Amino acid sequence: MGALDRILLGLFALAVAFLSVLMGAQVLGQDWLYDMYTHYPLEFLAAAAVLFLVALRFVFIRTGASKEPLAIVHKTEHGDVRISVQTLESLAERAARLVRGVSDLKTKVRPSEVGVRVAIRISVDPDLDIPQITSSVQQKVKDYVESTSGVNVQNIVVYVNDLSKSQAGKISARSRVE
Known part of the structure; x- marks a missing residue:
């Protein structure tokens, strides 16, 4: 309220x-x-x-019904298992950090009819292939979240916000020396 x-x-x-x-x-x-x-x-x-x-x-x-459930519910033969959206966000963030060249990331998980949708905002190293990095992030996050939680990942949207600040400074300094 x-x-x-x-x-x-x-x-x-x-x-x-x-x-x-x-x-x-x-x-x-x-x-x-x-x-x-x-x-x-x-x-x-x-x-x-x-x-x-x-x-x-x-x-x-x-x-009134809430706009977004706070947890994903799995029905099993022994009862219900609830996994919080915050836990799924942490899992997605952990998986995305495993990709080389990714930094400064934020994740948002939204429940859907058949699982969850994941949005990730990242910064990447400027000297790496952005399409390859984003594809790796999507694959790692999908595999990790599904295997760890058992929740179906419907889709993953990756937003590249910026280039990593530490790497961008090194490249400009190196190009002046060369």
Whole structure:
């Protein structure tokens, strides 16, 4: 629940508490609530509409399905096995680091209908073949994640963000010397 939702929840709770006091006063015979309602019907209607919309928001936040499951579930004969998305991201990162020339990487794993989808952002050494490196990253990540976790890897997208900073500096210095 975000900060705005927490603020709305606090205000909603105060409004409901205030309304319960007003309703109790009406039940005990206080006619001033009826007088307020008859003199300000539009204001009461607007307040009721706002409270109703806020209540609906909290119902849907609580009962709505999450956008992304936190774990992949395997059903086995002995029960369920849950592997967190974070664990799968760590496995993908470990496999990608095994490829020579890859550095500064970040992984993101998203569950899909038939397994997971993996997105990896990497930096590569500038003197290496980028298509060959990205192909190696895809193959290593697929093999490692599937063999280690048993989760099907549907596809792997590799984004080459940048060239490795340490290697880029060495090449420019070397080319000046030559």
